[in-house]
Amino acid sequence: MRLILYIQKKIKKSTFGKNIMLITGGTAFAQALGIIFSPIITRIYPPEQYGVLTAYSAVLGLLAISASFDYQNAIPIADDDDMAINLLVLSMSFLSIVVLIIFVLLTLYGEHFLKLMDSEVLSSYKYLIPFGVFFTGTYNIVLQWGFRERNYKIITRTKISQSITSNLTKLIFGLMKFGPVGLILGVIIGQSAGITSLITPVIKKKELLLAVSQQRLKQVMKRYKNFPLYSAPSNYVYTAGNNLPVVLLVSFFGTSAVGLFGLANSITSLPMSLIGNSVSQVFYSEAAKIGKDNPDKIKSIAQKLIKQIALIALIPFVILLLFGPWLFSFVFGSEWYDAGVYSQMLSFMVYFHFIITPVGRILEIFERQREGLLLNITRLILIFVAFVITKTMNLNSYQAVGLYSIFSSITYVALLVMVMKILDSEIKRVNNQ
Structure with a gap:
């Protein structure tokens, strides 16, 4: 008991510790919401439909992990805001190219592509994959800008809003008998929640957007x-x-x-x-x-x-x-x-x-x-x-x-x-x- 009290005391004294507790608290609350909603959602969707969601989540995780070539992780360490905004645009550019390639591959070789990933069950929902990659990738990119600005309160709110949006979407579409599409849309729409609140501070700084140029994009692409x-x-x-x-x-x-x-x-x-x-x-x-x-x-x-x-x-x-x-x-x-x-x-x-x-x-x-x-x-x-x-x-x-x-x-x-x-x-x- 004394050890726990000692740890709590040390954390409360530290700004760093408070920031960790803020982000952790938001994550914990978001996960708790998922647990609260799960008994209701599992009564709406049968196990085989959850199987489709599991396959979709696995494919999405694999394709989205580095869809922007990891340039977004350089945003927090960029030397100045001009370089950071160019990294953000560069990351979005690569993400868009990857999403387009995935869409073309699914259109031309969808069955072979999904078979390669052992996910043939997604053949009827294949065009939802690029949407998921785009929104997941976009959130990860603007999230790094949030960490650069240390907007921990906004980041915490996005984690909670993602959980609420995702679970409510699954619930509503489930009651409307959307089937597996309802679960997948819950993931996509939930992941997109929070993007606006994280990107708004960037858009408001018009001078930052003016710093974006082809020359600087090439510079940061080489630099990082x-x-x-x-x-x-x-x-x-x-x-x-x-x-x-x-x-x-x-x-x-x-x-x-x-x-x-x-x-x-x-x-x-x-x-x-x-x-x-x-x-x-x-x-x-x-x-x-x-x-x-x-x-x-x-x-x-x-x-x-x-x-x-x-x-x-x-x-x-x-x-x-x-x-x-x-x-x-x-x-x-x-x-x-x-x-x-x-x-x-x-x-x-x-x-x-x-x-x-x-x-x-x-x-x-x-x-x-x-x-x-x-x-x-x-x-x-x-x-x-x-x-x-x-x-x-x-x-x-x-x-x-x-x-x-x-x-x-x-x-x-x-x-x-x-x-x-x-x-x-x-x-x-x-x-x-």
């Missing part, structure tokens, strides 16, 4: 080339690393093991999805504002952040490690006991992921994404090696998940070492100027 060259591929490699265990577990141990692993992974990852991502976004925004010419201050903030969230993460980590199987049995039923065992194995990986990943954004701040790509490739190889060892030594599923957790933890620790070395080298560079 590391984002499409390394960040975008790194996103896909990291995603592949997250999906590989599922593919190999079902191959080695069957669907039952994957179901248990899926629940364990989703529950243990909740702190990261709820708090960790918010911490990561706020840290990137604040560190970008400090600027790469002050690495000493960024290192100080990073070290304090790691210590604080290591304390916060220690509580769920110890609970899962000691009581995982019992908790899963109590909450989800006795048949989910083994999922609790998996959660014990995964708790190590999730702990390191939670405390280290936010400061990993330092790679983007100092434009060292090449190192990040190499690390993610190494992570993917290590995960594959873990399952090769499993097959060779005839290990059981618990041991396989344990190896996966250990090898992934090693890569997160390696990320921390890499980040600290980069900061030290940047501090030395600045001091030698």
Whole structure:
């Protein structure tokens, strides 16, 4: 109890902590709304229609992850607002081109395209895919401008409005018997909520729009080339690393093991999805504002952040490690006991992921994404090696998940070492100027 009170006291004293709590609170409230609406929505749409939504969400996530070639992530660290607005326009331009290409591919080779992505079930809804990519990509772009301006209150409101809009759309279209289209439109319309409030401050600054020119677009495209060259591929490699265990577990141990692993992974990852991502976004925004010419201050903030969230993460980590199987049995039923065992194995990986990943954004701040790509490739190889060892030594599923957790933890620790070395080298560079 004293530890929790100490953490709360430290957070309330820090502006950085208050910003994290604001974004996290908005995210938590948005997710709570989704939980409240879900019993109603699931009574309107049958499981097979939810299957269509699951397939659509998977395809959308894959296509939208770097649809603007990751140039939007350079917006918070741009040297000045003129460069930032040109990055925003450049990001929107690439997004529009990618959406157009997707539309053409779906028109000419729709069946083959969806078969390649194992999503033939979307053939009747294929033209909703480019719309989803466009609105998801647009929100991600203007969101980065919001973080550049540190408009945390507006960002928090958009997260809540997205949840409300998405769930109400699904509910209304469900009552109107739209079928799977209602669920998909709920995702698209919900994702578009908040775009206007985030882009309005930009539109009001007419002098910013006048700074956009073909010459400056070429300049920022070249200046921040590391984002499409390394960040975008790194996103896909990291995603592949997250999906590989599922593919190999079902191959080695069957669907039952994957179901248990899926629940364990989703529950243990909740702190990261709820708090960790918010911490990561706020840290990137604040560190970008400090600027790469002050690495000493960024290192100080990073070290304090790691210590604080290591304390916060220690509580769920110890609970899962000691009581995982019992908790899963109590909450989800006795048949989910083994999922609790998996959660014990995964708790190590999730702990390191939670405390280290936010400061990993330092790679983007100092434009060292090449190192990040190499690390993610190494992570993917290590995960594959873990399952090769499993097959060779005839290990059981618990041991396989344990190896996966250990090898992934090693890569997160390696990320921390890499980040600290980069900061030290940047501090030395600045001091030698």
